[in-house]
Amino acid sequence: MLRSLKAQTVAVILVGLLVSNSLGLAIYFRDRQETLVLQDAYDIVERAAGVSRLLRNIPDAWNPEIEAASDSRAFRVWSTTEPVFANRTPTEDERSLTTDFRSKVPAIRDNDIRVWFRRALPPGFLQPPGLADAAEAEVPEGGRRWIMAISVHHGDDEWLNFLGQTSPSADAFPRYLLTTVLFALLVQSAIAVWLIGRLTAPLQRMATAATRLGTDLRATPMAESGPLEVRAAAQAFNLMQKRLLRLVENRTGMLAAISHDLRTPITQMRLRTELAPPSEEQEKMLVTLDEMNTIIGTFLDYARVSGDTEERALLDLGSLLESICDDFADTGAALTCTVDQPIRHYGKRVALKRAFTNVIENAIKYGDRAVVRARLEGPTITVEIDDAGPGIRPAEIDAVFRPFRRAVATGAPEKEGFGLGLSIAQMILEDHGGAITLENRAQGGLRVTITLPAHRAAPAPSRRP
Template structure:
């Protein structure tokens, strides 16, 4: 842990308050330094000295002229030279308001007062003049008013002390806010990503780093501890399933051998049928609960050939299952798991329909859609979400065909572990469309 982390408060609230206070402090310091170097910089001072010199020179020339035409000529020449000046009566001047500031330094103009014959009037202003006016007293109750703005446009606004300080403070706070987001939010994002990854693969071995504020570090510790405990539970479940599989299959084998010796053919057939059903139920339940199938490695397959093989397997057993789609489409997936999912969907379709089509197509954003279409009785809309629940069978809509209600549950679980989803849609005039939507690449976990 570095010295910055040791000095940083542990709680999120304290860190945010500290970063805000630090940003304000740094902003004020930067503003102060900028004001010192900006408003007393050589370029600004040189410009103001130049303007002060021109005002002093013009004042001396005006005092040496005697006719109104000469005065007007001097003022016109000064305006053509870029100096905004005019002559006003002393009686028109009003006192400056208390606390009124100028957007420039008066240092160069105050030096005018040291020159002979120059009287700078700082405490008064002309009502129609700008805030950048400088007034020098002339003879005969007159005064020279000069607008000494450096230039027009947006830059003079930035040179105003209040505006400059505000902008500097805002910029410094913005920069430190970016750092605050990285310091406080980055660990939160890491925790969120770890939680998402853990949800997809509880057996993932990576450990979440303990960093960031105290609350986030505590969440990381809790997630790591939960992952360890859940991994232990999964290991226990795997061992338990292996034991159950062995303990149940052994007596079922003995029952099968004894049933085959029954002389009554009708009774023997019924007993063997019940044994087959129990065996299938055990196998499907164990398949649904198995965790090792979920850790299958990702490999590249040709998806059309993959689906055509599944269709051929069903066609070989007498079912009317066909394929429609592109003839070549490389795809990265977990082949055994995906085969299990598609097989379950097709198996469910051939139980309830006479013809089944497996369609493959690319959707927007290059997603893969595998659609299994049958001409069976379909499923009512109210039951389309429930059929994904383990051991649920929509017998009221589709006749009982000996299944145990795990096929679609397993298929949906496999689709989710690929980062996809399954949706049931009606087929007109009758039947069901089971759409499996998969991302361009399967998610990790």
């Protein structure tokens, strides 16, 4: 699903952004929760310290009335003759809260105050009346309450006690924060898609140029633009194209020169042989010279395929196949040709005619007859050539495309040829973005399948026997 580099890179960036934003949000939310809870605890300490200072500065007879006025459902205040919970090793937060309380009520000694700040009531806590309505109230879903209990020594036999709870933190998370994070993620995603598109566009252009080079060495060079690294890669690619083209042209020129240099003495030898008195040796010599001329011409055809400068044009491939079949039929060959509908292809007419001629000629030569079928399958042109011959050994199917390699079934009679027909056909078809494959048919004979990219399909059908 994510096969392209662009899609994979964007996906990795988006997942990374989502994970990082989620972790950041979780850390922020947790820190904010703890801050709010601790702030509530300090507020309770300040309120308790205020009540404690007040009770220390008024006559003792007024204490019950002040305690009753300060007591509430959410903040309990009451007096006992002993601490309401046992002294335990304080936590870091409890030590900080104790220090804050003593700073507000300086008269308190070290052993005159006990602070409890945890999620549950202290073990053995001496509960005041109505505690179940306050400290044991249900915590809202998703929120957290912490219990704050304080016992302060106010006299020989009097301890002033305070009990409160932090506010539920279910609503501590600001609702707009999720919207902000989602909006930031959307903006970052758009920027990532744009940036990765710019980074991968040169790779796409290079892939297109490489594909175009595979079918046409004289294709327009790749544009040398963009970042420094992209320009360097484009320059290297264009230099490679020039070297490949020069290599093919040098090979073609060398073979053309060799052909010319060899054909001149062969022509001279033929003239001298023809001027000699007629004899059996003269006939053999003329046949040998003709074979040499044919071999040289075949070599030259093979070399010229890669350097072919024929212009491409829109052509009717069905009509081209029918004309080739007509030419073979005029020589008495047994073959049929079926074209399901007009088929258009953008290519080199002469080169494609040579490729199809080589394949059909092989089918007639080695398989006695040829059945040619062409059809359009979506964006692909498929041409099948069946013969009635003995087929090819499976191990040699791939080898027959090598130059000067011929393969026939065991016991099949030897045929004339140089083993270049299928090699030339394959080079031409690959130059047009196509492919050629061989397979032995179950009912006997060989099937050659050729595929080419279609230019466009025409609706009117055409068929000929």
